Amino acid sequence: MERRWGMTIDLDRCTGCQACVVACHAENNLPVSGPVEAAKGRAVHWIRVDRYYEGTFPDVKVKYMPVMCQHCDDAPCEPVCPVYATYHNAEGLNVQVYNRCVGTFYCANNCPYTVRYFNWFEPEWPEPLQLQHNPDVAVRPGGVMEKCTFCIQRIKRTKQDAAQEGRPVVDGDVQPACVQSCPAEAMTFGDLNDPNSKVSRLAESGRATRLLEELGTKPKVIYLQRGK
């Protein structure tokens, strides 16, 4: 059976430390926007940590929610792209083909999670960051849209390695950068089509919710949090 990659994020564990954000930057060659552009809201973070405040001072509770591309099964970004730059691949990933993208912005405008990021200029890295590019990941030119890929390069690498060594890919073999780096172990990644995978079992938990589920987008990122 085809794989269907998905992720669970345990909000009861998340401390909002932003390690996932940093890991993603390093892994995926995200451009460095600089303070001026970042202040304008032009910074590129494939994963961001949203903060929700409950109560009034001094009795305030802060809740953190890491938000990245939800890899929706019915992704609103896909049908609106006129050049097929974004489409659904066989393993359920919502993938972005940078070379096809002409930059209509339509996908980003139709993403209810606002997780698509645009390259406003040619990408830049202050020295010596340009020396630490990940060779497995394309550097995107100015004028194209990009977003979280669930670290598709790691999925491919894992499958290649397993094939070479003549063994199957088992649950836990693939770990996107954010999942790997989470100190609280709040994130789990795996195959939602495999009923025995850790991610499938967590997705069945009573704590499972999906973001903006009511829109019918069928996200493959599942948030875990206890009821009030």
Place this chain on the structure above:
Amino acid sequence: MATTPELLPYGRIREDLFRPLSGVSRNYVLATVVAFVIGAAGLVAWGHQLRSGMGVTGLRRPVFWGFYLVNFVFWIGISHAGTLISAILRLTDAAWRKPVTRAAEAITVFALMIGAMFPIIHLGRGWLFYWLFPYPNGRLLWPNFRSPLLWDVTAITTYLTGSVIYLYLPLIPDLAQLAEHRTLWRRTLYRTLSLGWTGSDREWHALERAMKLMAGMILAVAVSVHTVVAWDFAMTVAPMWHSTIFGPYFVTGAIFSGIAALIVVLAALRKILHLEFYLTRHHFNNLAKLLLLMSLLWFYFTMAENLTVWYGNDPGEMAVFAARTRARYAPYFWTMVLLNFVVPLVLLGIRRLRTIRTATIASACVLVGMWLERYLIIVPTLANPRLASASSTYTPSWVELAITAATFAAMVMLYMVFSKLFPIIAVWEFKPHPLEEE
């Protein structure tokens, strides 16, 4: 008020309407130069954007569409001046339409040419715009026909082609009259474009039929074009875009702003080309009544849209609604209501006040109001996405302002060149019927 151009001898009409084609006044040169400079500044701004990247605009996540898309919808809306109005008047055989139609049809063609530029200008990689056309390509890929942007490409290219034909057909008999022009390049131009028109019965019949056919078809195309433009927004899941009435709402707004543009242009032509005898109070009165009707219809749609959102009280939509009517965008919103509804209602609804001057003032107000309407549809929705953490604001940069100004200059320039090359009022339409001639 019985003065109609039909009462004039045909020779005099010909003379009056062909006169603007010859001679260039100082003001004409001055206006052309000013328009050219503004237009060139816009081109420089666009070049800067292509070189440096879209970061030179005021756009930012999540407001990915700003002035460019506003201008796009605005100009495509203006294009409904001509074709639609002239087609309706032609099909209903409204006798007063004669001096109005060509001016209107020219607006359509030029507004479309300008409007169709914006989808290209707003692209992140504008130089690849042709990837949206279906042609055999190295990517081994068709464009995605499920995308409303592809519907746009299809609708707008159809509309532009149709509008050019629709403008051209009724020009042919006039071009034939001009084929004896004394300057050589004009003679060559008119002779080539008149396609050897001799004015035989057969030719007249063919032309009449072609114009009737085109009027009918262009009507359907025009309605579909602005519906598709509306669907760019309505097909999304974005709050206050995902609305079933957007199609007819946009068509109404388009015709509304189109009539306003027509009145402003006619008032300018009347003054500058001294066409007081051809464009009379009668024409402006009729157009003003049409404008008033569209104003009422526009208000009805706007009310229906906003009332249902407010009553429905969906949190996602209410964030946009509040931003529009009570917070950041409220001044624009209420100005829009004033300009699009209150001003036309007072100036055109009260008969005593309805003159050429007030009709022109009301029309200018409507043009500003309808531009604001498109801004208010596009920006507040994007600035207030469903996840409030991503919300932002938008202020255009000088690049967007320069390009916007350039489009208005381009409109003026194209119109001025056109009115120097071709009679802006169809001369042959005043030709007495052969049977009435003696």
